[in-house]
Amino acid sequence: MSTPTIRNVVLVHGGFVDGSGWQAVHRLLTRDGFTVKIVQNPTVSLEGDVAAARFILDGLDGPAVLVGHSYGGAVISEAGAHERVAALVYIAAFAPDKGEAVNTLIADPPPGAPVPPILPPRDGFLFLDRDKFHASFAGDLPADEAAFLADSQVPWGVGALAGAVTEPAWRHKPSWYLVATEDRMIPPAAQRTMATRAGAVVVEAIGSHAIYASQAAAVADLIRQAAASATY
Amino acid sequence: MSGEGSFAVALRVARHAAGLTLEELAEASGVSVRALSNMERGRALGPQRRTVALIADALKLGGVRRDEFVALAKVGRTRPAYVAAAPGLCELPGSIGDFTGRxxxxxxxxxxxxxxxxxxxxxxxxxxxxxxxxxxxxxxxxxxxxxxxxxxxxxxxxxxxxxxxxxxxxxxxxxxxxxxxxxxxxxxxxxxxxxxxxxxxxxxxxxxxxxxxxxxxxxxxxxxxxxxxxxxxxxxxxxxxxxxxxxxxxxLDPMPAADASELLRRILAERADVPDDRDLQSLVDLLGGLPLAVRIVGNRLVSRPIWSAGDLVARLSVDQRRLDQLSAGDLTVGAAFGMSYEQLPDAARQLFRRTALVPGPDFGAALAAVLGGVAVPVAEDQLDDLVELGLMGVAEGGRYRFHDLVRLYAQQRLEREDSADTVIAVSRQMVAWLLATVTAAGGWFGPDAGRSADPVFASAEDAKAWIRIEAEHWFPALGAAAVDGDHHAVVRAASALHWFAEHWVHWPRWLEVFTLASDSAVALGDAGLQAEFLNHIAWVHTLPWRKDMPTALGCAQRALSLARQAGNLRQEGWALMYVAAARRGIGDLEAALTAVRQAAILLEQAGNARDVNQALLARGTIAFDLGDVAEALAAYQRALALVEDPASGMTAEIAEAELPHVLGLTARALGRVGRRDEAVPMMLRAVDLFGRLQVFMGQAAWLRILGEELYDEDHAGQARASLLQAADLYESVGQHDRAERCRAGAAAIEANTNSA
Missing domain, CATH: 3.40.50.300 (P-loop containing nucleotide triphosphate hydrolases)
Incomplete structure (x- = not known):
């Protein structure tokens, strides 16, 4: 494999989870010589998460591919304006347009789409029903791994879901989108619509919402291709 | 494939003859009931050779019966050899019987x-x-x-x-x-x-x-x-x-572990003792969800029943650490290939490594035999072993092919195990063999075809199939020989092939073939040869879809001066033929006629009847275009006499193919000078002959001339019928414009008849 022009990859996780889920992707990409940084965004507010991502981007020595999973897609759409960002990669992620927030995007679910088992907010934070976590979030992970994720949930701030994107970076930078075809959190049809709207190169893979962990090879492949194709 | 059915029947018949139930045969052979039952129902795609041997042993088949039994099973594994012109059919390969998951x-x-x-x-x-x-x-x-x-x-x-x-x-x-x-x-x-x-x-x-x-x-x-x-x-x-x-x-992601285990289990169904789940699971984990690796390891276990899954797990985990030279992603498969490769006999390993040198995507046993330095039947056996192990796949026409990862692996083994000198020597042997073979094949289409016994090909059909199928090998070999400085081999091959070029005009590489040969002729300092190849290059440029007449003219003129310099009458004549063709294409008919007249004289002196015939036809056509029908008719009639003369020196095959052309051209010219009574039967004969040769475009063209030019008003019905028949033929070959023109002509005749 020839040395890619872009050697940095920054990974942004979504709601309910933390950055450790990127471990397999990290392993695959570092093995190929990429420098991979994982943003541990607190998911309390969009501004806070964008700041966390910018903090990591500021510390890089060159151009990067910025990757977001799920809610992380909203974060990279906003933080992607950073000068170091050469390409955006959405992994089963929200890709809000100007003025849209995650709330706007989930307001109108397609008819018949499974409803994510989100419990009513407690003190401004959301959790997923632990008993439905495996089936809804991570159907293709082994039961014990899914149970661990369910029990180690990061509370997701309702403020983060309300944070609107000001000027989506996908309007100005090349974007890539991995649709998880078996996703029961964000309906695949909604993913396709957002991806097409963003003008992204769309790739589908058979996988649950936790595709960033269950199909790390597909995710890493897409990031590699984005790094190889983007010009900086 | 009909062969599958017949093996299925043969197995069932033999089992009944032996008085065995499925279970008893499974017991006696060590092959599972399920595998046997699949074979009997024709559902197993080509049972593996060792399995067949085990069954034959258990059935106590001997002698001819055993040979037939084994041969029938082989038909299921490979396709009937030599499917002529296989490339172009775009046939979907067979689906794998034990496909799992996904x-x-x-x-x-x-x-x-x-x-x-x-x-x-x-x-x-x-x-x-x-x-x-x-x-x-x-x-x-x-x-x-x-x-x-x-x-x-x-x-x-x-x-x-x-x-x-x-x-x-x-x-x-x-x-x-x-x-x-x-x-x-x-x-x-x-x-x-x-x-x-x-x-x-x-x-x-x-x-x-x-x-x-x-x-x-x-x-x-x-x-x-x-x-x-x-x-x-x-x-x-x-x-x-x-x-x-x-x-x-x-x-596509790696296969989930459950699917990979299921795949392995299905492949192992042919093995009597199914490994325990723990070993299977470890094996699948080691293989990283790569179906290719699973398949190869599975085949390995089936073909060598002495090895257990546990043995393989132990060896694989060691080998994956050892195979550090492979990139990380390929490590798993590399180790899996190693399992199979290392247990092959030395000679089979050598053949496996060296077939990585084959330039094209698939190859026959003959080429593999050259590389492996063994006789063809030996190579066939070794290749069958490789197929059985999954290291080699079977392509259309009973040929063999690598998966590209396996090919990479073979290349790596070659670099490690054979010296650079050996690799060069083996490559040269392959190039020499390919060029010698293509030279022999090309000879079947030249004027001396079939006059001496060809040790390589039994018929022109065989030679033709070989040239077309093996082009992906001999063409690169031509380039390799040129780089290597073996110019004699290059010019011999190109010279032998030019006869065949007329049978395969649409192949896109002729220009490169003749350019390579022309360069080699320069290197050899042989002006006559250079003239010959420049003529062939001119031919390529005059082909209807290329029609680069100025370039053709330039080549032909250079060929002309070189041929004169070398005193080569025949090439001089041909150079003038291409000068004429190019001039005609440019629209300078007068100059074309002058050139073709000279060409005819020179080619007659050179004395090859086929050349003379072509020169006469070219002369007739150009004269006809110029309106000089008398000269055209004279040329055509001489050509007709030549084609119909069994002692002309032309082969019967060529004369047969030429006759309908010459008859039609002569008939048309006769019609033009008012001798329609002679023209019509002659043209009808030409139409009939083209029909027999299944040259539909030719048939349609002559039917159109019959309808438009040869039938007079008293035969309006025949004229109309001919045009409609021509239209149908044109339609059948997709020439809608020409078909339309013929239908319009038929309608006009009908309107005329009605108004009269």
Whole structure:
């Protein structure tokens, strides 16, 4: 494999989870010589998460591919304006347009789409029903791994879901989108619509919402291709 | 394949004859009941050789009966040898009998096809991407088989050879699909845009599934994307082909462990003792969800029943650490290949390594024998072993091919185990053999064809099939010999091949072949040879779809002066023939006639009847175009006498092929000078002869002349019938404009008759 022009990859996780889920992707990409940084965004507010991502981007020595999973897609759409960002990669992620927030995007679910088992907010934070976590979030992970994720949930701030994107970076930078075809959190049809709207190169893979962990090879492949194709 | 059925029947008959139940035969042979039962129902695709041997032992088959039994099983494994002109059929490979898993991926593909029915303007192209050994090809082949009924226009499969050194160009892919769709060579447009247009038109009219396997780049497949309609394109590639717009993409991941275990279990169904679940699980974990690796390791266990799964687990875990030279992604498969490779006998290993030197994607046992330094039957046995182990695949026409990862592995072994000098020497042997063989094959189409016994080919048909199928090997060999400085071999081969070129005018490499040969002739300092190849180059430039007349003229004029310098009458004559053809193409008929008259004189002096015939026909045609019908008729009549003279020196085959041309041209000229009574029966004979030779364009052309020029007013009915018949023929070969012209002519005659 020839040395890619872009050697940095920054990974942004979504709601309910933390950055450790990127471990397999990290392993695959570092093995190929990429420098991979994982943003541990607190998911309390969009501004806070964008700041966390910018903090990591500021510390890089060159151009990067910025990757977001799920809610992380909203974060990279906003933080992607950073000068170091050469390409955006959405992994089963929200890709809000100007003025849209995650709330706007989930307001109108397609008819018949499974409803994510989100419990009513407690003190401004959301959790997923632990008993439905495996089936809804991570159907293709082994039961014990899914149970661990369910029990180690990061509370997701309702403020983060309300944070609107000001000027989506996908309007100005090349974007890539991995649709998880078996996703029961964000309906695949909604993913396709957002991806097409963003003008992204769309790739589908058979996988649950936790595709960033269950199909790390597909995710890493897409990031590699984005790094190889983007010009900086 | 009919062979599967007959092995199934033979097995059942033999078992009954031996008085054994399925269970008893399983017991006696060590082959599982399920595997035996699948074989008897013809569901096992070519049982492996050792399995067949075990069954034959258990059935106590000996002598001829045993040989027949083994041979029948082999028919199921490989295809009947020598399917002539195999490239171009775009046949879908067989689906693997024990295909497992990938249910969601199959469903994804089926949904795409369902969507075709809902709306015709949806994107109808999809790219299946993913790393090597993940089973992309197996998946799309499986899907294509399941989708056959949905595509009554046909399912066409093409290997784009994206991972090879020479991926197939998009023009060539289009040509092959068009050919497979029934478009004749002559009707395939030369212009790339027109060719793509014709393809898209056909895909709109029919419901066709086109599968392009292993695409290298966007450019390679972009012209293949259907524009609307109900046809579908499926592409597999290591790459996402992100530059293609409006296509659906599915990225293939490693197989989930459960599916990989199931696959391994199914492959092992042929083994009497099924390994325990723990060993299977460890094995699958080691193989990283790569179906290719699972298959190879599974085959290894089946073919060597002494090894247990536990042994393999132990060795694999050591080897994966040891094979550090392979890149991390390929490590798993490399170790899996090593398992099979290392237990082969030395000679088979040598053949395996060296077949990595074959330039083309697939090859026959004869070429492998040259590389392995063994006799052909020995090579066949070794190749069968490799097939059995999954290290080699079987391609169309009983040929062999590598998976590209296995080929990489073989190359690596070659670099490690053979010295650089050995590799060079073996490569040279291969090149020498290829060029000697293509020279022998080309000889079948020259004037001396069949006069001396050819030790290589039994017939012109064999020679033709070899030249066409092996072009992917002998063509690169020609280049290699030129680089190596073996100019004699290059000019011998090109010279022998030029006769065949007329039988395969649409092959796109003739210009390169003759240019290489011309350069070699320069290197040899042989002006006569140089003239010969320049003439062949001029021929390529005058072909109807190239029609680069100024370039043709330049080549012919250079050939002319070189031939004169060398005192080579025949090449001088041919150079003048091409001067005439080029002049005629430019529109300078007077100069063309002058040149062709000279050419005819020189070629008559040179004394080859076939050459003289061509010169006379060219002279007649140019004179006819100029309005000098008397000179034309004289030339044609001399040509006719020559073709009908058994003592002319022309072979019977050539004379037979030439006769309808010459008769028709003569008849037309006779008609022009008012001798219609003689012309009509002569033309009818020409039409009949073309019909027998199945030259439909020729038949249609002469029927049109009959209708338009030869039948007089008293035979208006025949004239009309001839034109309608011509129209039907033109229609059948896709020449709609010409068909229309003929129908219009027929209608005009009818109108005339009515008004009279």
């Amino acid at each position: 249910a969601a991926e199959l469903a994804w593909i089926f949904r795409l096809v369902d969507a075709l029915d809902e709306s015709a303007d949806r994107s109808n192209a999809a790219v299946i991407s993913g790393g090597a050994g993940l089973g992309k090809t197996t998946l799309v082949v499986r899907a294509a088989h399941r989708l056959r009924d949905r595509f009554p226009g046909g399912v066409y499969f093409l290997d784009a050879l994206g991972m090879s050194a020479r991926p197939v160009g998009s023009d060539e892919i289009l040509a092959r699909v068009l050919r497979a769709l029934g478009v004749r060579d002559q009707q395939i447009p030369e212009d790339a845009a027109e060719r793509a247009g014709r393809y898209r038109q056909l895909l709109r009219e029919k419901r066709v599934l086109v599968v392009v396997d292993d695409a290298a780049s966007e450019a390679q497949v972009r012209p293949l994307i259907p524009g609307g309609g109900h046809s579908q394109l499926l592409v597999t590639s290591r790459r996402l082909l992100a530059g293609l717009e409006g296509v659906h993409r599915l990225h």
